[in-house]
Amino acid sequence: MATATEAIKIPRRDSVLAARLRETAWGYAFVALPIAVFGLFFIYPFIYAIYISFFHWGILGKQSSAGWSNYHTVLHDPVFHTALKNIAEYTLAVVPLTMALGLSLALIINAKIRGRPFFRSAFYFPSLASSVAITTIALYLFSANGVFNQIIGSNTPWFTTASTAIWAIAGLNAWTTSGTVMLFYLAALQAIPDDVYEAAAVDNTSTWRTFWKITFPLLRPAHFFVLVIFGVGALKLFDQAFIVSGGAGGPNYATTTPVLYIYREAFHSFEFGIAAAAGVVYFIIIFALTVVQRLTVGRQQAA
Amino acid sequence: MTTQVASASVEQSFVPRRPRSEVFRRVLVYLALAGVAILFFAPFIYTILTSFKTIPDSVNVTLMPHPWTTEAWKQIWTNYDFKTFFKNSIFLAVVVTLANVFLAGLGGYAFARLRFPGRELLFLLVLGTLMVPDQLRLIPVFVMLTNWHLIGNFSGYILINLVTATNLFFMRQYFLTIPKDFEEAAKLDGAGYFKTFWRIMLPLALPAISAITILQFQGTWNDFFWPLILFGQGSTHLYTIQLGLAELQFTYSTLWPQIMAGSVIAILPILLIFLVFQRYFISGVVSSGVKG
Numbered sequence: 252m253a254t255a256t257e258a259i260k261i262p263r264r265d266s267v268l269a270a271r272l273r274e275t276a277w278g279y280a281f282v283a284l285p286i287a288v289f290g291l292f293f294i295y296p297f298i299y300a301i302y303i304s305f306f307h308w309g310i311l312g313k314q315s316s317a318g319w320s321n322y323h324t325v326l327h328d329p330v331f332h333t334a335l336k337n338i339a340e341y342t343l344a345v346v347p348l349t350m351a352l353g354l355s356l357a358l359i360i361n362a363k364i365r366g367r368p369f370f371r372s373a374f375y376f377p378s379l380a381s382s383v384a385i386t387t388i389a390l391y392l393f394s395a396n397g398v399f400n401q402i403i404g405s406n407t408p409w410f411t412t413a414s415t416a417i418w419a420i421a422g423l424n425a426w427t428t429s430g431t432v433m434l435f436y437l438a439a440l441q442a443i444p445d446d447v448y449e450a451a452a453v454d455n456t457s458t459w460r461t462f463w464k465i466t467f468p469l470l471r472p473a474h475f476f477v478l479v480i481f482g483v484g485a486l487k488l489f490d491q492a493f494i495v496s497g498g499a500g501g502p503n504y505a506t507t508t509p510v511l512y513i514y515r516e517a518f519h520s521f522e523f524g525i526a527a528a529a530g531v532v533y534f535i536i537i538f539a540l541t542v543v544q545r546l547t548v549g550r551q552q553a554a
Numbered sequence: 555m556t557t558q559v560a561s562a563s564v565e566q567s568f569v570p571r572r573p574r575s576e577v578f579r580r581v582l583v584y585l586a587l588a589g590v591a592i593l594f595f596a597p598f599i600y601t602i603l604t605s606f607k608t609i610p611d612s613v614n615v616t617l618m619p620h621p622w623t624t625e626a627w628k629q630i631w632t633n634y635d636f637k638t639f640f641k642n643s644i645f646l647a648v649v650v651t652l653a654n655v656f657l658a659g660l661g662g663y664a665f666a667r668l669r670f671p672g673r674e675l676l677f678l679l680v681l682g683t684l685m686v687p688d689q690l691r692l693i694p695v696f697v698m699l700t701n702w703h704l705i706g707n708f709s710g711y712i713l714i715n716l717v718t719a720t721n722l723f724f725m726r727q728y729f730l731t732i733p734k735d736f737e738e739a740a741k742l743d744g745a746g747y748f749k750t751f752w753r754i755m756l757p758l759a760l761p762a763i764s765a766i767t768i769l770q771f772q773g774t775w776n777d778f779f780w781p782l783i784l785f786g787q788g789s790t791h792l793y794t795i796q797l798g799l800a801e802l803q804f805t806y807s808t809l810w811p812q813i814m815a816g817s818v819i820a821i822l823p824i825l826l827i828f829l830v831f832q833r834y835f836i837s838g839v840v841s842s843g844v845k846g
Contacts, residue, residue, distance in 0.1 A: 271669075277747035278670030285661035285717045286676055292714045293683035296694035303693055312697070359590065362583045370587065372832050373594055379828055379835065381776040383796040384820040387803050388601050391810055398600065401615045426593070434836060458579060487687065490778045497804045510689045518787065523693050530690040537687070 304527035321528035331529060333504045334512040335536075341417050341508070342485040348425035350477055353432025354470075358462075360433065361440045371437070375430035382427075386410075386494040389423050410495040413505040420491045420506070428484075432477050439473035440466070479544060486537055489514070509533045598821075605815035612810035626811035630802065634812070636819055638791060639798035644823075646708060646781075646794065647774040650715045654770045655763055657717035662725025663751050667737065683719040688779060696783060708792065711784050715774065721766045728762035729755065764834045772824050772835075795820050 304321055307314040325331050356374050360367055377385065393399045393409040400406050409419040443466065451461045489510040492500065500507030500515060507515075513533070517526035604612050605626055607619040614620075630636045664670075665677050695714060696705075704710030736758060740750045756763070778796045785792040793801065799816045806812065828835060 274668055274747070275670040278664050278668035278673065281660045281664035281668065281747075281751070282676060285657050285722055286679065288657075288714075288716045289680060289683045289719060291698075292695055293686045293691060293719075294679065296691035296698070297686050299694035299698070300690050303697065308697075312701075355586075356590065359583060359586050362580075364583060364587060368832075370591065371836070372828070373591065375836065376825070376828060377594065379772055379776075379824055381778075381796055381799075381817075381820045381824070383776075383778050383799050384817040387799060387813055387817050388597055390803070391604070391814065392597060392600070396613050398615050458575075487689070489689075493778075493782075494800055494803065513689050513692065514783075517693055517696070518783070523697065527693045530693060534687060534690045 300527045300530055303524055304531050306524050308523035308527070310521045310523070317524055321524045322532065324525055325529045325532055330504055330507060331509070331512055334500075334507045334509045337417050337505065338486055338488060338508050341421050341488060342482065344418060344421040345425050345485050346478065346482050348421065349428050349432050349481055350474070352425055352429035353477070354436050356429055356433040357436035357440055358466075360437060371433075374433055377427040378430040380427070382490040383494055385427055386423065386491045389419075390495060393419065411502060413501075413503045416495060416502070416505045420488070420495065424485075424488075424491060428481065432481065435477055436470065436473055439470050443469050482544065483537065483541060486540075601814045601817055605811055605818055607811050609809060609811060612814075623811075626809075626815045630812050630816050630819075634798070634802055634816075635790065635793075636795065636798055636816060639793045639795045640819060642708075642793060643775055643795040646711060647771050649708075649712055650774045651767055651770045653712070653716045654718060654721050655767055658721035658725045658766060659756055659759065659763065660751065661717065661722045662727075663729050663755055665722070666726045666729035667734075667755075668747070680719050680722055692783060699784065705784060706788055706792075711780060714780070718770075721770060724766055725759065725762055728759050732758050761834070761837075764831065765837065768827060768831050768834050771827065775824060 303313075305317055305319075307317045307321075360371050360374070364370070390410055391397055395406045395408040399409070407415060409415050447465060447469070448461065451465055456464070487510055488508045492506040492508045492511050493514075496502070496506045498515075500511045509529070510533075513526050513529045516522045516529060600617070603617060603619060606622050606624065608621065608623055608625070611620060661680075665673065665680070699705055699710040699714070702710075704713065732755065736754050737750055740754045745753065776796065777794070778800070781794045781797050782800075785794070786797060790798070790801070795816075799813070799820050802809070802816050803813050
């Protein structure tokens with residue numbers, strides 16, 4: 252009996268090891284290509300960007316060492332300051348607007364209405380449609396003699412006037428992304444147990460009061476989730492700003508966002524070093540904001 | 555559902571005023587719904603109608619074209635070469651989507667199920683890529699692809715988009731939910747790792763595959779940033795539909811019927827896919843968002 256099990260054990264240990272090796276080999280084989288893509292086009296460029304930022308670097312490649320001068324140029328460039336101001340204004344406008352709109356849509360859909368799947372899809376669709384096409388359509392509708400102006404009796408080209416452009420983009424993007432926010436709020440609303448509302452109904456609480464006293468506070472995790480995701484997303488505004496300004500970020504830098512600034516430094520001024528430095532600076536700014544946000548939101552969620 | 559109905563009727567017997575406020579509330583909801591629906595549909599309907607207008611007619615605020623004409627459509631399709639842009643967009647979206655499904659599936663499966671040294675470390679690298687924003691890797695990636703002579707054709711774009719960390723993560727999370735019994739059965743049958751993945755696991759992950767297929771196709775189709783950087787400097791034969799539309803709008807900013815027809819073409823394929831597969835879109839967005 253004892254010798255029999257030992258006789259079986261020896262080849263088994265061997266095959267266990269062989270199986271382990273085989274599993275390891277296949278594991279590496281399976282992840283090899285994805286890891287190569289991530290390493291080559293994400294992780295390595297991260298380091299390479301920092302490297303480029305310390306050189307005078309043109310379309311033909313490296314020219315000379317630049318020290319900190321690219322960073323100095325970016326940090327003292329009034330256009331970069333304008334870009335930061337624009338994106339701050341945009342983000343502070345678009346995020347609350349999108350949340351309010353998204354939550355309103357979710358509440359309408361969540362009230363037992365007819366044709367609920369249809370309306371849910373209809374409200375969600377603009378989030379999926381091409382940003383270039385949506386912006387182009389908006390340019391038409393809000394042009395000097397477009398429909399909107401003819402209805403309200405004005406002739407302001409909303410997207411191409413310096414004082415209104417960034418707000419017009421904020422309005423447009425609140426409209427397009429509200430459908431996605433609506434989906435997150437719908438999921439959160441449906442997770443609220445019915446008995447909470449039944450208690451309110453027994454107390455004969457008004458709909459308005461029920462919303463502010465019960466629903467809105469219970470949606471807190473959803474508020475924070477949407478705030479974090481769409482807050483960071485808003486900071487990357489590019490397509491819409493590019494389309495309304497023909498890629499120039501105008502008029503008078505009113506639609507220059509940090510990402511557009513980086514693009515223009517690279518592909519209009521061919522200052523790759525400065526563009527890379529701006530990329531690093533903006534990365535640090537977003538990173539710092541994210542950390543602050545996680546700390547405050549994390550604390551609030553725990554409370 | 556039934557408990558709600560029951561409790562509502564119980565309430566009614568105690569609080570007789572409730573039905574009227576309920577009716578009022580429903581009227582309010584439907585009014586809001588109608589208003590919002592107009593806000594969401596009107597721009598698209600107006601866009602489609604404008605694409606059938608003549609140029610002078612396109613500045614009139616009339617809903618119906620007078621006269622109807624398909625001139626704008628013919629012009630952009632042939633003269634402005636939207637035919638080529640459309641083909642380019644379809645090609646890139648199909649290739650990138652197929653590569654993503656295969657590689658995200660393969661990688662996701664390995665990270666979920668196979669045990670190999672350094673797995674956790676490599677997975678951290680995958681998650682780390684989510685931290686690297688496009689505006690930071692833009693310059694180095696452009697420099698690298700230029701040095702490798704991958705600008706001037708589609709290969710560079712395809713290469714940098716072969717697989718995304720989001721898709722791989724999504725697939726891994728889905729594979730983690732599939733019971734191990736299936737693989738063990740396959741192993742007993744003597745199936746190898748690739749065969750187990752390809753024949754057993756991938757078909758089981760169909761809901762996840764559907765979600766990333768649709769979202770990736772939509773993402774590549776709508777992509778403007780990378781095509782602009784990689785193809786925007788060169789000749790128009792590499793333009794995608796989004797680039798072509800942007801260029802049309804910059805160059806001929808008053809040809810509204812043409813521009814609107816172009817916008818419809820840029821949106822239409824995604825609308826059709828959405829109409830057929832909407833449940834995957836919605837579940838994909840919510841679950842990837844909640845988990846991610």
